[in-house]
Amino acid sequence: MLVQAYNLTAHAFLLFLLFSYIISTNIHACKQTERSSLLSFTSTLSSPPLNWTSLDCCRWKGITCNQDGWVTRLLLPSKGLKGGISPSSLANLTHLTHLNLSHNSLLGSLETRFFLSLNRLEILDLSYNRLSGELPLSLLSSNIRTVNLSSNHLSGAIPSSFFQQTSNLTSFNVSNNTFTGYVPSSICLHYSPSLRLLDFSSNAFNGKLAPGLGKCSKLQVFRAGHNNLLGILPEDIYNATKLEEIALPFNSLRGAISDKIVNLTNLAILDLSFNHFGGELPLNLGKLSKLKFLTLDFNNLEGAFPPSLMNCTNLVELRLQSNHLEGDISMLDFSRLSQLTKLDLRMNNFTGTVPVSLYSCRSLKAIALAHNNLEGQIHAGILSLKYLSFLSLGYNRFTNLTGAMKILMSCTSLNTLMLGGFVTGEGMPADDDMVDFDGFQNLRFLSLASCQLTGQIPLWLSKLKNLEVLFLDYNQFTGPIPSWLGTLPRLLYITLRQNRISGEFPKGLCRLPRLVREPNTASQVEDFEFELPLTTNGTVNPIFMPHRLSYFAALIDLSNNNISGYIPAEIGQLQLLRELSLHSNNFSGVIPDQISNLKNLEVLYLNMNHLSGIIPSSLASLNFLKEFNVSYNNLEGSIPTSTQLQSFEASAFEGNPKLCGAPLPNKCEPNKGIDADNKNNKDVHNWLHQLPWFYIFTALGFIVGFWGVCGCLIINKTWRYAYFRFIDDVQDRLYVMVIVRINTMKRRLRG
Ligand SMILES: *[C@@H]1O[C@H](CO)[C@@H](O)[C@H](O)[C@H]1NC(C)=O
Ligand SMILES: *[C@@H]1O[C@H](CO)[C@@H](O)[C@H](O)[C@H]1NC(C)=O
Ligand SMILES: *[C@@H]1O[C@H](CO)[C@@H](O)[C@H](O)[C@H]1NC(C)=O
Ligand SMILES: *[C@@H]1O[C@H](CO)[C@@H](O)[C@H](O)[C@H]1NC(C)=O
Ligand SMILES: *[C@@H]1O[C@H](CO)[C@@H](O)[C@H](O)[C@H]1NC(C)=O
Ligand SMILES: *[C@@H]1O[C@H](CO)[C@@H](O)[C@H](O)[C@H]1NC(C)=O
Ligand SMILES: *[C@@H]1O[C@H](CO)[C@@H](O)[C@H](O)[C@H]1NC(C)=O
Ligand SMILES: *[C@@H]1O[C@H](CO)[C@@H](O)[C@H](O)[C@H]1NC(C)=O
Ligand SMILES: *[C@@H]1O[C@H](CO)[C@@H](O)[C@H](O)[C@H]1NC(C)=O
Ligand SMILES: *[C@@H]1O[C@H](CO)[C@@H](O)[C@H](O)[C@H]1NC(C)=O
Ligand SMILES: *[C@@H]1O[C@H](CO)[C@@H](O)[C@H](O)[C@H]1NC(C)=O
Numbered sequence: 001m002l003v004q005a006y007n008l009t010a011h012a013f014l015l016f017l018l019f020s021y022i023i024s025t026n027i028h029a030c031k032q033t034e035r036s037s038l039l040s041f042t043s044t045l046s047s048p049p050l051n052w053t054s055l056d057c058c059r060w061k062g063i064t065c066n067q068d069g070w071v072t073r074l075l076l077p078s079k080g081l082k083g084g085i086s087p088s089s090l091a092n093l094t095h096l097t098h099l100n101l102s103h104n105s106l107l108g109s110l111e112t113r114f115f116l117s118l119n120r121l122e123i124l125d126l127s128y129n130r131l132s133g134e135l136p137l138s139l140l141s142s143n144i145r146t147v148n149l150s151s152n153h154l155s156g157a158i159p160s161s162f163f164q165q166t167s168n169l170t171s172f173n174v175s176n177n178t179f180t181g182y183v184p185s186s187i188c189l190h191y192s193p194s195l196r197l198l199d200f201s202s203n204a205f206n207g208k209l210a211p212g213l214g215k216c217s218k219l220q221v222f223r224a225g226h227n228n229l230l231g232i233l234p235e236d237i238y239n240a241t242k243l244e245e246i247a248l249p250f251n252s253l254r255g256a257i258s259d260k261i262v263n264l265t266n267l268a269i270l271d272l273s274f275n276h277f278g279g280e281l282p283l284n285l286g287k288l289s290k291l292k293f294l295t296l297d298f299n300n301l302e303g304a305f306p307p308s309l310m311n312c313t314n315l316v317e318l319r320l321q322s323n324h325l326e327g328d329i330s331m332l333d334f335s336r337l338s339q340l341t342k343l344d345l346r347m348n349n350f351t352g353t354v355p356v357s358l359y360s361c362r363s364l365k366a367i368a369l370a371h372n373n374l375e376g377q378i379h380a381g382i383l384s385l386k387y388l389s390f391l392s393l394g395y396n397r398f399t400n401l402t403g404a405m406k407i408l409m410s411c412t413s414l415n416t417l418m419l420g421g422f423v424t425g426e427g428m429p430a431d432d433d434m435v436d437f438d439g440f441q442n443l444r445f446l447s448l449a450s451c452q453l454t455g456q457i458p459l460w461l462s463k464l465k466n467l468e469v470l471f472l473d474y475n476q477f478t479g480p481i482p483s484w485l486g487t488l489p490r491l492l493y494i495t496l497r498q499n500r501i502s503g504e505f506p507k508g509l510c511r512l513p514r515l516v517r518e519p520n521t522a523s524q525v526e527d528f529e530f531e532l533p534l535t536t537n538g539t540v541n542p543i544f545m546p547h548r549l550s551y552f553a554a555l556i557d558l559s560n561n562n563i564s565g566y567i568p569a570e571i572g573q574l575q576l577l578r579e580l581s582l583h584s585n586n587f588s589g590v591i592p593d594q595i596s597n598l599k600n601l602e603v604l605y606l607n608m609n610h611l612s613g614i615i616p617s618s619l620a621s622l623n624f625l626k627e628f629n630v631s632y633n634n635l636e637g638s639i640p641t642s643t644q645l646q647s648f649e650a651s652a653f654e655g656n657p658k659l660c661g662a663p664l665p666n667k668c669e670p671n672k673g674i675d676a677d678n679k680n681n682k683d684v685h686n687w688l689h690q691l692p693w694f695y696i697f698t699a700l701g702f703i704v705g706f707w708g709v710c711g712c713l714i715i716n717k718t719w720r721y722a723y724f725r726f727i728d729d730v731q732d733r734l735y736v737m738v739i740v741r742i743n744t745m746k747r748r749l750r751g
């Protein structure tokens with residue numbers, strides 16, 4: 001009895017367990033149709049295993065079900081999913097509310113079918129995939145709140161009807177696709193009054209912005225930059241008073257910025273840069289007290305700088321570069337802009353002096369005032385700006401460069417100093433105390449170009465241990481290039497173009513650590529981003545403004561000077577050099593064979609000198625050479641044959657009467673490629689040139705004869721061909737050796 005009773009309870013208990021198991025699995029277990037829809041969704045993809053193996057699909061990673069076993073969320077962002085998205089399988093997940101497949105590699109298009117049955121969808125994020133094709137006519141989920149289709153390859157127009165049912169839409173992002181047609185700005189008017197974010201940027205939208213945004217009473221962010229938008233800003237945009245960000249850079253919008261903008265009291269970001277906005281800035285712009293980023297560069301704005309802006313105490317960046325703004329800025333009171341980090345007023349018509357109050361903006365990292373009509377001197381007050389790392393003041397009417405440099409030397413955070421065209425015709429600051437003072441500790445970029453500076457290259461430059469880029473071009477520097485320049489541990493870009501430098505090419509310069517292959521020193525140096533893009537010179541191409549230091553490739557430019565003597569063979573050590581420009585000087589002697597060690601060379605200008613001898617055949621091995629010019633020298637012989645050198649125009653070789661072969665029109669006469677008759681050579685040591693020809697030809701004759709005989713003995717055609725190639729090579733090398741010999745002899749004679 002007892003046993004039976006026990007058995008009964010045990011059975012009951014087991015039954016209970018079974019039932020509860022069935023019930024519990026029924027609550028959580030997914031419907032079989034859902035399971036097969038999910039599996040058929042992945043079946044078209046090739047991706048790392050999702051481990052969707054267990055029976056209950058509600059427990060699969062990325063899946064959430066509701067109480068009834070319907071799949072409500074499918075969240076698989078950044079899972080490496082590849083392949084065609086299958087709309088039919090997803091469309092069967094009819095209870096889906098959240099779909100996030102962003103950052104995968106999904107292909108295919110979004111057919112109407114896809115949206116047809118997903119009418120519970122609230123969140124749709126398919127951003128960062130490779131979806132293509134057009135959007136369906138209508139998004140059929142009245143629950144939809146967020147649509148993010150950014151960074152795909154979607155195209156076509158976005159019809160207003162797309163939003164017909166989307167009365168709860170708050171966020172719509174289609175940036176970084178190739179959509180065309182009008183920006184659907186009437187969305188709020190008819191369909192989606194709750195929109196908070198609209199991002200149409202980086203597409204090919206065109207035409208005018210139609211009115212409508214004014215009805216977006218909740219809109220906070222409106223972005224449509226990098227499109228082809230035309231016309232004026234519709235006035236009603238100023239009715240969307242919740243707007244915090246308007247970003248429309250890189251379009252062709254015109255017209256004035258309306259006074260009504262002061263109604264957008266929540267505005268924190270206004271970016272209208274790279275458009276054609278004109279007229280004057282609204283006088284009351286400063287009423288936008290929440291303004292943080294005001295970016296209006298590259299427009300046609302006129303008139304004065306509105307003093308009211310000095311009331312925008314939250315301003316972080318104020319960028320007005322390249323407009324037609326004018327007026328005296330000396331008396332502007334910047335003292336309340338304690339958050340200001342970047343001030344860019346370059347390329348306007350501002351007058352007066354640097355406002356002293358600017359020096360009380362203690363957060364300033366970048367001041368750019370270049371290309372205006374400012375005058376006066378730099379004030380020591382600038383030293384209170386402890387974070388100042390970018391300063392661009394050139395092309396104004398400032399005076400006292402020496403005074404400025406002595407002050408700025410103590411700016412410890414300064415890494416970019418652009419003083420090109422800062423003064424005209426002063427002496428180069430070169431006081432002894434500047435050498436002893438360990439200034440400019442963090443300077444990495446220095447430009448003193450176009451100042452008509454006189455004097456020699458000063459010794460204090462040798463103390464700039466972090467200097468990487470040095471512009472001293474377009475001045476009137478005299479004297480030689482100091483040899484210590486080659487000791488600057490990080491220097492990799494130096495231009496002395498268009499000065500009156502004399503003397504020889506210092507061998508010391510061939511030891512520049514950054515340019516000699518020494519991985520340890522090179523790898524220590526990091527690239528960095530300028531606080532503001534550079535405008536190196538008055539003729540600015542807005543598309544071409546360097547943002548990073550790495551824009552400046554290894555360069556030595558000594559062109560347009562009076563440098564004489566030989567190009568030292570040691571130049572071959574500068575293996576990382578990308579551009580070498582020595583044209584329009586008085587260099588003589590041969591082109592050293594060692595130049596062919598500069599395997600990274602892309603630009604080589606040796607034109608307009610007195611170089612003689614042949615073009616070393618080894619130059620043909622410079623595979624990266626894109627620009628090359630040796631015209632107007634005394635070069636001779638045949639141009640080495642290689643696809644590289646023959647790809648340049650004949651003009652790169654012209655003005656060398658004794659040079660022959662393609663691409664020049666004159667053919668080389670057989671065996672007379674090297675013309676011994678050097679009558680035009682005005683060199684005083686002409687006889688030296690005459691002397692070795694005898695030896696050369698004896699030697700060459702011997703070699704040709706010897707190897708020619710050997711070669712003929714070899715019957716195999718390919719071997720013979722190889723032998724003759726070898727002979728050519730030996731001839732060239734021997735010739736170069738002889739010439740180098742002559743040059744060293746000449747040099748010894750001089751010394
Ligand atoms: C699937 O399982 C393997 C092995 O346990 C694991 O490495 C992988 O990350 C899992 N995949 C996902 C999507 O969780
Ligand atoms: C979707 O559902 C329909 C009918 O409900 C069915 O015919 C079709 O096979 C399903 N598709 C997939 C991929 O499961
Ligand atoms: C989708 O997932 C990514 C990655 O977790 C996340 O950054 C993003 O915010 C999600 N999208 C939405 C709309 O929540
Ligand atoms: C919009 O959202 C509200 C509240 O979230 C909800 O009550 C309403 O039903 C939604 N409207 C539609 C058309 O789904
Ligand atoms: C897509 O946009 C939504 C709404 O703006 C945002 O929450 C989500 O993070 C975005 N997705 C990604 C991957 O950034
Ligand atoms: C734009 O989309 C491309 C792929 O279509 C992506 O590689 C790129 O990172 C995206 N750009 C931005 C700024 O998100
Ligand atoms: C802006 O709003 C005001 C008041 O609500 C209204 O009178 C005016 O017509 C609107 N302006 C535009 C251009 O829609
Ligand atoms: C701007 O705001 C004022 C008052 O706040 C209002 O009277 C005026 O209609 C608004 N202007 C526009 C264009 O909305
Ligand atoms: C700055 O704001 C104050 C107080 O709101 C006002 O009196 C003053 O006129 C404003 N200054 C400018 C230049 O607009
Ligand atoms: C600066 O003003 C002068 C004369 O007022 C004018 O000729 C010149 O075009 C202006 N420059 C710029 C950049 O607006
Ligand atoms: C140049 O500036 C320095 C430092 O501010 C100053 O001492 C010197 O008097 C100035 N020279 C001239 C000519 O103004």
Ligand SMILES: *[C@@H]1O[C@H](CO)[C@@H](O)[C@H](O)[C@H]1NC(C)=O
Nearest residue numbers: 395421450474536537538539
């Ligand atoms: C800008 O550079 C060019 C050479 O690239 C030079 O001819 C011109 O003088 C420079 N402009 C200024 C303002 O220095």
